[in-house]
Amino acid sequence: MIGKIKEMANIDPSLGTSIFFSVKISDSLFKKFSDLIYQKAGIYLKPEKGKRLRACGFTSFAEYYNYVTQDKSGIEIVNLLDCISTNFTSFFREQAHFDLLDSHVLPSLMDRGKRNNEILLWSAACSSGEEPYSMAIILEEFVNKNPGLRYTIKATDISTKVLAHAQRGVYSKDKVTNIPKQLLKKYFQKGVGKSEGFVRIKGNVRSKIIFKRFNLMDEFPGHNPCDVVFCRNVMIYFNRATQQKLIDKFYQVLSPDGYLFIGHSESLANLKHNFKQVAATAYCK
Ligand SMILES: C[S@@+](CC[C@H](N)C(=O)[O-])C[C@H]1O[C@@H](n2cnc3c(N)ncnc32)[C@H](O)[C@@H]1O
Numbered sequence: 001m002i003g004k005i006k007e008m009a010n011i012d013p014s015l016g017t018s019i020f021f022s023v024k025i026s027d028s029l030f031k032k033f034s035d036l037i038y039q040k041a042g043i044y045l046k047p048e049k050g051k052r053l054r055a056c057g058f059t060s061f062a063e064y065y066n067y068v069t070q071d072k073s074g075i076e077i078v079n080l081l082d083c084i085s086t087n088f089t090s091f092f093r094e095q096a097h098f099d100l101l102d103s104h105v106l107p108s109l110m111d112r113g114k115r116n117n118e119i120l121l122w123s124a125a126c127s128s129g130e131e132p133y134s135m136a137i138i139l140e141e142f143v144n145k146n147p148g149l150r151y152t153i154k155a156t157d158i159s160t161k162v163l164a165h166a167q168r169g170v171y172s173k174d175k176v177t178n179i180p181k182q183l184l185k186k187y188f189q190k191g192v193g194k195s196e197g198f199v200r201i202k203g204n205v206r207s208k209i210i211f212k213r214f215n216l217m218d219e220f221p222g223h224n225p226c227d228v229v230f231c232r233n234v235m236i237y238f239n240r241a242t243q244q245k246l247i248d249k250f251y252q253v254l255s256p257d258g259y260l261f262i263g264h265s266e267s268l269a270n271l272k273h274n275f276k277q278v279a280a281t282a283y284c285k
Contacts (some may be wrong), residue, residue: 032065041081041158042217042242082161086237089127091179092134094232097261100279101135101228105259106142109227110149112257118150119227124216124250125234126155129166129201129209130175135230136205137179137187154226156214167211169201216246225255232281233263244271251275254285 037043068076092098109119121139123132132155139151157163170191176184176199187205191198216234229250235243247268250260260275260283262268268275268283275283 029062029065036065036069036077037081037084038239040077040217041085041215042239042246043081043084043237044239044242078160082159085159085162087127087159087162089130089233091130091176093131094264094281096280097230097232097282098134098138100282102138102142104278105228106139106146106149109257110146117148119152120224121151121153121228122226122230122253123153123155124214124229124231126157126163126166126211127159128162129155129169129211130171131155131230131232132166132209132211133169133187133201133205135228136201136208137183139208140187140205141183151208153209155209155211158213158215160213163211163213167206169206170195170198171200173197173199217242220249220253226253226258227255228259228261229254230261232261233266235262235266240270247271247273247275251285256285258285259283260285 034044068080071077106119110117121135123135126132132153135153139153143149143151155166157166176188179188184199187202188199189202191200216231231246231250235246238246251273254260259278262281262283264281266281273283275285278284
């Protein structure tokens with residue numbers, strides 16, 4: 001069914017994978033969809049998005065709604081969430097965070113002798129992988145200068161589509177133009193033949209990252225406290241109550257001196273928390 005929708009939908013490139021429908025949807029049906037999406041992913045479809053949905057519309061929405069909600073396999077809701085999530089990301093997006101990771105966070109975690117110098121980082125809403133791979137490049141460079149530190153990066157997202165891309169680790173050349181040449185050479189393979197125009201993250205870096213589908217609305221696994229969490233440019237889609245729950249869960253999952261990074265356009269200002277701010281949109285437990 002989702003294939004049929006995609007066929008008929010207009011894809012707006014400025015909004016990544018979001019789909020917009022070309023015929024009218026009633027207010028009550030839009031509300032049903034937005035409630036379903038909120039309940040499943042915490043994503044609050046703003047009225048502007050609703051306007052776009054209404055403006056573009058789709059005739060068999062009622063039929064599709066029944067299909068999604070009655071699909072016992074759970075596959076169709078995953079497909080729907082794949083379609084509505086906004087996946088924009090880039091390598092070293094919000095560079096200041098990666099500078100802080102290198103200059104302050106890693107040295108301070110190392111000084112504190114974190115669990116025999118083994119640290120766990122989490123890219124929680126990793127999209128197509130640019131964020132966790134940027135983290136891994138910083139970590140690799142740091143470890144070269146500071147042998148003895150071991151790390152694992154967990155990278156999760158609700159969308160199976162972006163996760164599949166992330167796991168492949170293949171990007172068109174225009175996506176890596178802001179990566180310094182020496183890092184590009186060190187950490188990426190150039191595509192040849194059919195893969196001309198593409199680069200792929202080298203296997204030794206890919207192997208440092210565990211990709212997994214995870215919905216931030218779900219309970220966090222209790223084991224393995226994290227030392228660093230990047231949860232950037234996703235809370236912005238959640239309402240305040242959902243953001244509060246999420247921040248509380250991050251506080252719980254972080255190790256006593258762990259760090260949380262949120263997106264530059266996000267804020268903890270209206271939320272209750274015990275984090276100490278260490279830089280713009282960067283916090284320490
Ligand atoms: C705009 S991207 C941000 C990617 C990256 N963190 C960055 O800052 O560049 C937002 C990502 O959040 C994911 N997302 C949305 N709702 C989610 C949820 N409830 N649980 C996990 N991931 C979610 C989307 O699939 C999308 O890949």
